[in-house]
Amino acid sequence: MAETSIRPRRQRDYHLIPRQHPLVIDNGAFRCRMGWAGEDTPRVEFRNVVNKPRHRASGETVNVIGDFDPSLVKTFDFTRAAVRTPFDGNVVYQYETMESILDYGFERMGIEGDNQIDHPVLMTECPCNPAYCRGKMAELLFEAYDIPAVAFGIDGVFSYLNNRNQGVSEADGLVVCSGHMATHVIPMISGEPVMEAAVRTPVGGYHVTDYLKRLLSLEYPYHVNSISWEKVEELKQEHCYIAGNYHSELEIFQNDGPEAEEKTRWWQLPWVPSPPEKEPATEEEIARKAAVKEKQGQRLREMAAAKRSSKIADLENEVVGLEQLLLNLDADDEYSDALLAESGYLSREEIQSALTKASVSLKKLKGEAVQPEPEKVDETPDKEKYPLLDVPNSLLTAEQLKEKKRQRFLKMTSEGRARAKLKRQEEGLEREREKQLDEERRLANPEQYLEELRTRYGELAARAEGRKRKKQKNGSGASAGGQPATGTLVLGGRGERLSASQKERMRLLTTAAFDRGKEEDTFGTRDEDWQLYKRMSRDGDDDEDAEEDDAELARLEARLQEIDSTFQPTLGLVPGAQKTSVEVQAPKPLTAEDFRISLGVERFRCPEIVMQPTMVGVDQVGIGEMVEASLRRLPENLHQLVVKGTILLTGGNALFSGLNERLATELRACRPFGSTIRVVKAANPLLDAWRGASRYADSSALRKFSFTKEDYEEKGQDWLRKHKLIYSHANTFS
């Protein structure tokens, strides 16, 4: 099928075709073939689809009929155009699409005419085409193209007749026509199909391709964009075959031996190797980088120093100015008020405090040890400080009462402060003592101490790890599966048991939702009710506990690092510990193998759906049993006639290698012992239907059995229900 990618050329010899010469159209669900009666090959052949891309320049949508041509992408935007087919299953239902296709086909045929096509048409249709479809097709042909007559025949039967003519098949037999959308089995008696015994399963080449495409897309989700329908169709045609014995073939692959490898095909996707890995930096490089860094640091340091010195100068100026001001104030009292007003300070005390503040910060900047501002220990007894506290309220005025309140507050806060300070001091002492004790223990028995430390650390780390995992599991529960990349395979997901606390939470939530409305709603009248929300929001584990553990863990880790040089932190709570794990996770560069799609089992698994439609959920018999089913529908006396004749395989799926042998074995298993079974492949499974039709149209039979325009106008579409070709008309086939 190499020629399929070429768009058909317009035929230029129309003027040589006699008028009224029949047109033959094999209107298959996959490909449409058109040609003149009596010829050996169709003139025009294309995929029976319409694409409606947008013209990039003008923006208008156009109909592009037939095979997808990658060269058109330049002029047309295909991104939003869906491929339309006139078929639903194996039946034509969209007659507007069909019209576009016929337009294209007739135009390619070079047909010229004055508002009419003066050629009778013989068109193929599916077996037992519904009368409605036949009527609509006739309407389209008569009304739009004004053809003189039309006849409809079955593609598989035409193929059988053509093969009979070539001596491949006999007058009696059976045609197995596995097309694009469906597979048919039709018994043939003396050259006539027995439609009463025909059998159809809606599985065909399209489904095989679709199955393969979906399988590959699921297996290689990263390459979904490369797995186009056209490409998969090509892969199918090239690599797929029907296994002689499906189960033994599967076993070959299950054992995964050299034979399986031999049978595996690879499809290498276009792949650009990633740039070679960066070589580890040389010492010079490192030194250079360090120098650059050092230089930058130096500059920053210099800037900071300059800023500091300027600030020191400012402060010094301020201190000197303030001191001068104080001296001036001391020197003469007369002008002190004027001086104060000039300086902007309100009082001498204020100037004093500003001076101390400035000098303290100056000292700080200069790096001198600053004496912590001596806590003004108020030695004044409480009695003097808070004189009003001891006086009974009754003796005080309103003003004084207010003052008393303030004093009491001040007293309380200062007392609290003192207590806190004391406590802090005590704690510090305690810690110091503990540390000392620790150190002593270490010095007494360093080995044992280290061991203890390690076990304690291990315990805590394990606990933290467990907590982390639990949290992760809860988190990934919704997405079912989580990421296995985290190292520990997380088997969370649907149906996973909930922990006790989670269960409790769920119970609370559901009762909260459903308890309402039973009786009078009293929720919230008691204070305990509100505790419910607290319990609900608790998410399984106690976080406080975890925090404490983490702090302890970090402390232990730091201590261990301090005294044990061989220590490796497992959790990375201490910064700097994560470095190693990051290095390990550096992505592996992609290789050609990552861009390779393997076809192993798929090679025979996909075509197998024609033999076993249940594999794709179609609960109907496969080809082998179809023959049986067809025979069952046939009167007993005809069985022998059919079985002794030829079983002809035609249609696109007949191209799968191994189908003959497989069907023969399956039939032999069902038929009585010793029956002869002759399964043959059509001479050309794709073209024979058209060729048979072409021969038929070339005989006088067409005129006899076709439905003319006069019939159409007189009797109407309904009459077409009874339309039936007699295939074995006297002079049709020898």
Add this chain to the structure above:
Amino acid sequence: MKRKSAQLDSISNSASATPVAESPQSSVVKTNNTSSGAVGGVSGSELSDSDVILPSVLHFKRSQLSDRYPKGHSRGRHWKHLKQIIQAENYLLYPPDEPNYISIDAPPSMYPAKKYCDITGFEAPYTDPRTKLRYANAEVFKKIRSMPDEFIQGYLALRNAAVIIK
């Protein structure tokens, strides 16, 4: 010698004269192929355009289907799907022995359907109760359990067993 050269000539002639995609000639219709040689003279872009887009006026056409079924105000324009077509056919009104689209439908198999692993295609002795996927061995099971839901549904859809939420 003479005869040989003549033969050669005829071969080369026929080779050069045979145009690109012309079909072999039949006995009935005598066609003349010389005209198609002109196609090669047309420039590439013109050729592709004229090959792809139909001319706006097709002289052989009497009417456009869209004229018969104008957009909007006709039920005829709505094309029935196969299911609706079959329903409308009313096969019950016709003699039961007359074959029709439904009667030729294949029956279900007489044998129990074989179960195959949804992932590998091997024979599958097990079914995962959680995902309902069939699997061949523990390795596949592990894979199934770590698979996102989307893929599980994708594999189920292959055999038409996916959960469809409408």
